[in-house]
Amino acid sequence: MTHRLSRRRALTGGALGLTSLAGCTDRFADEPPPIDVEGSTLLEIASVDGPAPLDAFPLTVTDEYVDAGIDRVDSLLASIPDDLDAKIPNEAVRRYVDRERESAREGLTYVRDASTNLAALRPLRRARESAAHAAGTVAAAVGNRTRADALDEVDALETRVREAAAFERIGEEPIPSLVVYERVEEELRVAALAVERLRTGAIADGYAEARAVGELDERLETGAARLDQAQHLGDRHADGLDDPRSFDDEFREATTTLHDDLADRVADLPERSRTVAEDLFDAPVEETPRRRVGEVLVREIRSTFEHASESREADRFAKVLVDLYRVEILLGALDRIRAIVADGGLDRPDDGSAVRTARADAVAALESGRADAAHPALVDSGLEYAYWRIRNADEQAEDDASYLPEPTAVEMIALYAIATAQARSVPDATDRLVALLT
Numbered sequence: 001m002t003h004r005l006s007r008r009r010a011l012t013g014g015a016l017g018l019t020s021l022a023g024c025t026d027r028f029a030d031e032p033p034p035i036d037v038e039g040s041t042l043l044e045i046a047s048v049d050g051p052a053p054l055d056a057f058p059l060t061v062t063d064e065y066v067d068a069g070i071d072r073v074d075s076l077l078a079s080i081p082d083d084l085d086a087k088i089p090n091e092a093v094r095r096y097v098d099r100e101r102e103s104a105r106e107g108l109t110y111v112r113d114a115s116t117n118l119a120a121l122r123p124l125r126r127a128r129e130s131a132a133h134a135a136g137t138v139a140a141a142v143g144n145r146t147r148a149d150a151l152d153e154v155d156a157l158e159t160r161v162r163e164a165a166a167f168e169r170i171g172e173e174p175i176p177s178l179v180v181y182e183r184v185e186e187e188l189r190v191a192a193l194a195v196e197r198l199r200t201g202a203i204a205d206g207y208a209e210a211r212a213v214g215e216l217d218e219r220l221e222t223g224a225a226r227l228d229q230a231q232h233l234g235d236r237h238a239d240g241l242d243d244p245r246s247f248d249d250e251f252r253e254a255t256t257t258l259h260d261d262l263a264d265r266v267a268d269l270p271e272r273s274r275t276v277a278e279d280l281f282d283a284p285v286e287e288t289p290r291r292r293v294g295e296v297l298v299r300e301i302r303s304t305f306e307h308a309s310e311s312r313e314a315d316r317f318a319k320v321l322v323d324l325y326r327v328e329i330l331l332g333a334l335d336r337i338r339a340i341v342a343d344g345g346l347d348r349p350d351d352g353s354a355v356r357t358a359r360a361d362a363v364a365a366l367e368s369g370r371a372d373a374a375h376p377a378l379v380d381s382g383l384e385y386a387y388w389r390i391r392n393a394d395e396q397a398e399d400d401a402s403y404l405p406e407p408t409a410v411e412m413i414a415l416y417a418i419a420t421a422q423a424r425s426v427p428d429a430t431d432r433l434v435a436l437l438t
Contacts, residue, residue, distance in 0.1 A: 100134035136217025187230035194223035292414035332425030
């Protein structure tokens with residue numbers, strides 16, 4: 001399977017932040033004040049129970065759908081012979097198939113252990129992708145499947161995706177419908193992207209034919225799995241309605257209002273650069289959490305707004321609204337961070353107690369944001385970035401604390417501070433979006 005950048009790494013830039021914190025400044029500059037912290041302390045802080053998973057959603061996924069996905073994986077795996085040594089002389093290809101097959105089996109374990117069928121969707125999709133990759137590689141290595149055979153299936157997939165995208169957003173209440181259709185639109189967006197990658201994405205010239213076919217079959221399965229998920233969620237939503245009406249016009253009009261309101265605020269931000277934190281804050285930023293906070297927030301605000309604009313051009317109205325909702329949360333978080341820095345906050349910490357406090361604040365803010373929410377599924381969508389920042393900071397400790405404790409402490413505080421500011425900005429952004437749609 002191709003390596004995928006996880007959502008938590010994509011949201012925070014992963015460990016790259018430590019590079020700038022740990023040694024990309026002038027080599028002759030004064031050393032920053034030491035932080036009295038050990039890696040073991042950071043690991044202990046990160047190991048404390050975090051927030052509960054964000055699992056609020058307006059509908060459930062059926063057992064039948066999950067079972068059908070498991071059957072699909074089992075069918076693909078069954079096409080792979082047990083005696084690979086006898087069937088595939090090439091040891092490198094055998095190892096490749098074994099790795100993908102094991103990934104699919106591991107995925108099924110996660111599916112069966114998932115707390116809900118909704119939570120099972122991601123590992124189920126990944127299991128399908130890995131199984132298709134392994135099966136396609138074998139079909140090319142021991143049979144006569146070729147790249148051309150795989151590419152011959154793209155037209156049919158593209159037609160299915162295009163037909164599925166021609167739907168009406170219906171419901172009885174706007175907010176639950178918005179949350180469902182945002183997910184449907186995202187699944188269809190990725191399905192269409194899989195088709196595009198099949199049309200234009202080159203397979204490395206050095207790939208053997210078998211590996212190339214496996215890669216193409218994985219892309220086909222990605223498109224099919226995403227399409228299946230979109231259709232299942234859309235059907236489940238429609239089947240639960242007694243008196244549905246269309247929300248297309250309301251969602252479209254709301255996207256224009258919210259987009260226009262936020263555009264100037266986004267345009268006023270400094271450009272993404274190495275000096276973005278200096279441009280944001282009237283305070284020292286070097287070797288402090290302030291630098292990372294400024295870089296992450298400006299990057300995320302701009303990129304999320306760009307995604308919303310792209311979705312707007314593609315008439316993905318629900319996705320536009322949820323992305324703009326997240327932009328408003330991020331802008332609110334930036335306002336809060338600026339006020340904190342103006343009061344002297346987020347300076348270089350003295351010891352590990354600052355990390356402990358920052359994490360406790362982040363978890364408490366996220367849990368407070370969920371408590372008694374009138375629209376829990378929407379609120380969970382708004383809190384998603386905050387949730388993953390906490391997770392990322394925790395995993396940053398696991399990855400780096402033992403050999404870079406001081407820059408890791410700075411990084412963790414930055415990510416926890418962003419999560420706290422985001423979570424505390426969710427209620428106001430939620431109230432505004434709800435008022436716009438009701």
